[in-house]
Amino acid sequence: MVYTYKTKGTCSREITVDVDANGVIQSCAFKGGCPGNLDGISKLIVGMKAEDVIDRVRGTRCGFKATSCPDQLSYALEEALAAAK
Numbered sequence: 001m002v003y004t005y006k007t008k009g010t011c012s013r014e015i016t017v018d019v020d021a022n023g024v025i026q027s028c029a030f031k032g033g034c035p036g037n038l039d040g041i042s043k044l045i046v047g048m049k050a051e052d053v054i055d056r057v058r059g060t061r062c063g064f065k066a067t068s069c070p071d072q073l074s075y076a077l078e079e080a081l082a083a084a085k
Contacts, residue, residue: 001084005076009067012038015076023050023081033069041070050077 004016012033018026025045030038045053054074062068 001080003076003080003083005072005079007069007072007076009065010062010069010072012069012072015069015073017050017073017076017080019050019077019080019084021084024048025050025053025077028073030069038069041073045073050081054078 001020002016002018004014006014010033012030014031016027016029016031018028020026025048028042028045030042054077057070058074060068060070
């Protein structure tokens with residue numbers, strides 16, 4: 001299932017994730033933000049269980065911001081899993 005999430009408090013504006021019926025990430029793309037870092041994160045998480053990624057990146061901060069692109073990814077994945085039920 002493809003899910004699009006509007007980020008809050010980050011340079012990236014949007015995250016699109018594709019999570020299959022088993023909760024495994026098939027693809028991920030960020031719109032905006034730091035292209036090299038976010039492309040790298042997107043490639044690293046393909047094939048991982050969404051719940052594992054949520055556990056690893058939730059709470060990551062960017063400098064003095066209360067959130068980060070990886071933190072926002074955790075919320076996108078959480079919403080994608082909830083929408084698939």
